[in-house]
Amino acid sequence: MKINAGEIRVGMLLEYRNDLWQVLKTQHVKPGKGGAFAQVEMKSVNKNTKLNERFRSNETIEKASLEETNFTYSYEDQEKYYFMNPKTFEQTEIQKNLIGEKGKLLTENLGVTISFYNDNPISVDLPNQVTSKIETTDAALKGQTVSSSYKPAILENGLSIQVPPFIEAGDSVVIDTRNMEYIKKI
Template sequence: MKINANEIRVGMLLEYKNDLWQVLKTQHVKPGKGGAFAQVEMKSVNKNTKLNERFRSSETVEKASVEETNFNYIYEDENNYFFIDPKSFEQIEVKKDIIGDKGKLLTENLEVSISFYNDNPISVSLPNQVNCKIKSTDVALKGQTVSSSYKPAILENGLSINVPPFIEAEDNVIIDTRNLEYIKKV
């Protein structure tokens, strides 16, 4: 689908120069002399490279048609994560490098949204909050309220986050999957 350059938004997927690009930043510029343009920073979904491009307001770009489907996580092997469609029971595999570190937050039967482009999975969106268990944490120092009173903790899945001083090992906490930050104790 063709869209005008001034309709480009952060997070969109564009087909440009025979590749698929995700928009990271966009800025509409109206110089004193000459026509307005959109300055767009994009990242290639396939090659992991970045590109800064200027599009005149009158130009059109191709917006990629992406299909999103809900799947449940089932298991992983050395290179892939495996998901099942809860309606059709069809299994798919997604390479670990597509998900990255957030793959450690996957738990059995966790419902995720997978984006497909030309029947190939290109991204996996986790729920905004997941429940995790603290494996170990440092001892809180008394009187340490002058600076930020967070302490490092390691989750059972191996990720390390900062938690408030009252959190102890074996506690269950809720984590924000977008920025890997502590939300609350369960």
């Protein structure tokens, strides 16, 4: 699907120069002289390289068409995570490096959305919020300022996050999977 350069947004996947690119940053520039353009920073999905490109406003770019399918997380081994399609019971395996640190938030039967491009998995989207238990946390210091006095905590899955002073070891908390931040205590 062709889109105008002015419609490019962060997170989009574009087909450009015979490769698939994910948009990292975009800035619309209208200089005093000459036509407006979009300055776009992209990262290659396949080669892991970056590219800064300038597109004129009247140019069109091919937006990649992705097929999104819902899966549930099953299990993991040394190199891969395994997901099952709840409708067809087909299994899909995905390399751990594609998911990264967020893979530690996966729990059995957690519903995820996997995006496919030409039948190859491109990304795995976790739910926006997941629940996890605090394994260890530092003691809260008395007399610290009330505003933004967070302390480090380690979750049961090994991830380290910042939590408010009233959170103790053993508490269950909700975490935002997009930015890996504490949301609330349960």
